[in-house]
Amino acid sequence: MNTADVDHLVLRLAVERIVRPVRGSVWRKNGMREELLGHLLEASDTLGAAGEVDAEAEAVRRLGDPAVVRASLQASVPWHEALGHLRLPFVGRFEWMLEGKPGDRPWRFAARLAWLALVGCVGIEVVICGLRQSVSAVMGLGALPWATLGPVVVVSTAALFVAMFLSGYGFARIGGPRLVARRSATPAWVKALLHVGLIAGMLFFFFALQELVPVTRGKMPWAKLFEGAGAGMAMLLFPVILTLGLWPALAHERRQYLKWGHLEVDE
Amino acid sequence: MDGIGGNRLRGHLEGMVLSVLADAEAHGYEVLQRLEAAGEGALRLKEGTLYPVLYRLEAEGLVKGRWEDSRNGRRGPRRRLYRLTAKGKRELGRVRTDWTRFVRVVGGILEAGT
Numbered sequence A: 001m002n003t004a005d006v007d008h009l010v011l012r013l014a015v016e017r018i019v020r021p022v023r024g025s026v027w028r029k030n031g032m033r034e035e036l037l038g039h040l041l042e043a044s045d046t047l048g049a050a051g052e053v054d055a056e057a058e059a060v061r062r063l064g065d066p067a068v069v070r071a072s073l074q075a076s077v078p079w080h081e082a083l084g085h086l087r088l089p090f091v092g093r094f095e096w097m098l099e100g101k102p103g104d105r106p107w108r109f110a111a112r113l114a115w116l117a118l119v120g121c122v123g124i125e126v127v128i129c130g131l132r133q134s135v136s137a138v139m140g141l142g143a144l145p146w147a148t149l150g151p152v153v154v155v156s157t158a159a160l161f162v163a164m165f166l167s168g169y170g171f172a173r174i175g176g177p178r179l180v181a182r183r184s185a186t187p188a189w190v191k192a193l194l195h196v197g198l199i200a201g202m203l204f205f206f207f208a209l210q211e212l213v214p215v216t217r218g219k220m221p222w223a224k225l226f227e228g229a230g231a232g233m234a235m236l237l238f239p240v241i242l243t244l245g246l247w248p249a250l251a252h253e254r255r256q257y258l259k260w261g262h263l264e265v266d267e
Numbered sequence B: 001m002d003g004i005g006g007n008r009l010r011g012h013l014e015g016m017v018l019s020v021l022a023d024a025e026a027h028g029y030e031v032l033q034r035l036e037a038a039g040e041g042a043l044r045l046k047e048g049t050l051y052p053v054l055y056r057l058e059a060e061g062l063v064k065g066r067w068e069d070s071r072n073g074r075r076g077p078r079r080r081l082y083r084l085t086a087k088g089k090r091e092l093g094r095v096r097t098d099w100t101r102f103v104r105v106v107g108g109i110l111e112a113g114t
Helices: A009-019 A026-049 A055-063 A066-075 A079-084 A089-093 A095-099 A106-139 A146-173 A180-185 A188-210 A222-236 A238-245 A247-261 B013-020 B028-038 B047-059 B086-112
Strands: B063-067 B080-084
Touching: A009 A026, A009 A055, A009 A066, A026 A055, A026 B028, A026 B047, A026 B080, A055 B047, A066 B047, A106 A146, B013 B028, B013 B047, B013 B086, B028 B047, B028 B080, B047 B063, B047 B080, B080 B086
Parallel strands: none
Antiparallel strands: B063 B080
């Protein structure tokens, strides 16, 4: 990224190295950034006026060891806030599923997720049906109506694609995939909710499919199917609803990103 | 003679910050300048550690921070001004009393052999 046009880059990078890894709300961290940068600017002005050759570097040195300052700042964040912004390795590993990869287009992100869901659902279904079939054979219930599952799987996958496309489009509108800083700023509980919503939605669909398994040929339990699929749809729309609900906060974050987040630092 | 810093200041910085804020509100850098002026050049503060102290004091209700209204032609980001609260003033009084007693007792012991 181009950082050549950033004023006082040395100072901003020093601030960013300290503040970015702190687990806390974006508002609190931006307050810290403003204060530390203001401090460094005043300190470098004072040092420059006193004849210091490299005033900015000296001001940074006087600020102290970044790790120590960072630990002190972290200790000043309330525990519940720090807990909410804890980096969860499991969630982080699957972030791309809901947030997309940098440079992703919404349709591509949605298509990848729908494809994974399709393969996953069919795979699980095959395993479960296989198990049930072996039980059925023992109980003499006959073969399963495999043909009825196909259309439902296709419709479910299409619904997932639409839901994820809308969610991805929402993120893209506010600069989603470009917001590198957003990944560390989005509270862990929001990420966890998004993932739970997605997984729960897929499970609801899965249970809706299960309703078809014991069906006799020629009779579909439409009411039960719609009930399960409706609940599944609601859960799949959860990421979309959450995106819309968090829109003001994410838009604020984007403005902050333009000020701070595009600086590349070693954390 | 070595400067006073690090572990020797641990536990005292909060009281010192309250003390320099007793006269008038100040932003972080000004707090530091007041501390250095009062320390007669003997203090060796890592400047970055001042802000966590201010945040802790604010969380405890001992100081109250506010973003300044205007920059008055000054460059850079907004500054946050801190002032002592009523609770902070009471705490400062308690810290001063404790310190006076500490100096009297420990000083008395240390000077007894001289």
